[in-house]
Amino acid sequence: MDLAWMAWTTPTAIFFSLIALMLIGMTVWAIIKPQAPRRGILRIETTPGDRLFISLLGSAFICLLWLSLFGSPLWWALVFCACFMVSVFKWV
Template sequence: MAWMAWTWPTAIFFIVIACLLLTMTILAIKFPETPRRGILRIETTRGDRLFISLLGSAFICLAWLATFGAPLWGALIVCLVYAAAVFRWV
């Protein structure tokens, strides 16, 4: 696995994604939901909103890197606010 250049931040990223997927699976089993319509006027479930927030967060981080450079702490805060907005209104 040395060719993949695993570092602690990379490992933590994938562990967090795995934990999010596990949490969404447990929530779907314990508390089934019906899709809802938000401001985008499409039916979304928790998993859809997670995907939208992860995809948007990737673009936010890329834009942050292009604009401000390496430390991504500000981008992390923006991503968390964006994810909260997606889960609330989309």
């Protein structure tokens, strides 16, 4: 199958593979050990899937903010994203 029209590159392929792996991992985790929704600091009920969504969306905005303020590279932004993800999974 010719996928040249999709203009794939190694970094974008790695990016999407990581997201797919995260989703598969979370699905397997939810099947093996179903978790109850909980209320965190946002006072809304969240499942682990919700927390992953919040983490990814928040990380995207952290990266955009970094790019608009400081430009690339994004290494420090990724550190902030990792901290944000850990915080979301711990407290949200």
